[in-house]
């Protein structure tokens with residue numbers, strides 16, 4: 001596979017977890033975005049985004065819930081199917097929602113099996129450190145690639161006391177590193193580090209042989225992920241401090257809708273070129 005395989009236009013097969021490991025081994029950084037539907041996934045796939053996450057952030061971005069806690073497997077599965085249909089090259093990762101894997105390894109396996117069999121995803125993601133090691137081990141033993149997620153884990157927002165920086169201070173940083181190592185040992189193929197100090201994320205990245213994927217974790221990670229609405233300027237309000245807006249899709253869409261409405265009201269649209277005779 002060519003050296004820049006993860007950057008699009010050079011491969012006609014799906015990215016695999018082996019490609020991602022090879023990218024880390026080469027010191028090649030890669031981008032990841034969330035996607036929740038067929039059309040957006042097609043655009044990101046064509047843009048060369050090698051990994052798309054059907055995040056449980058769909059709770060906020062698709063379903064309008066306040067947190068990710070309420071979203072269910074049945075709500076996420078149709079989104080996974082759409083993203084898989086919209087992609088031919090990206091590795092599609094399905095997020096296991098709150099309550100669908102915490103009880104036991106068996107529960108995690110049942111849920112992951114649904115996302116792979118019914119959704120067509122190639123991997124799953126779950127939140128938590130050492131406490132989810134049995135789940136990660138069971139999934140990996142069953143042949144399910146697992147992306148781990150530590151630091152700010154939004155499914156635990158009620159226990160964390162809000163969306164706050166995690167891993168600050170020596171003790172918390174040590175715990176984070178121990179969690180990351182335990183997840184790697186359990187067989188996770190990558191680990192998301194969300195909202196942790198940059199130096200801590202850089203240290204975890206240098207001590208792990210699997211890729212780290214940062215979100216609000218500074219430039220020292222192997223990969224970066226953003227919720228696409230944050231990346232493209234499609235979220236209500238300013239969004240989190242770590243997110244850079246690479247476009248203003250919300251205002252582009254709003255302007256298009258307003259122009260459409262205006263042309264309908266004034267009778268300018270539809271014009272002769274839009275008519276059938």
Ligand code: KIV
Pocket residue numbers: 034053054055056057058095149192194215225226227
């Ligand atoms: O659900 C999600 O979108 C996520 C990413 C932000 C990592 O977990």
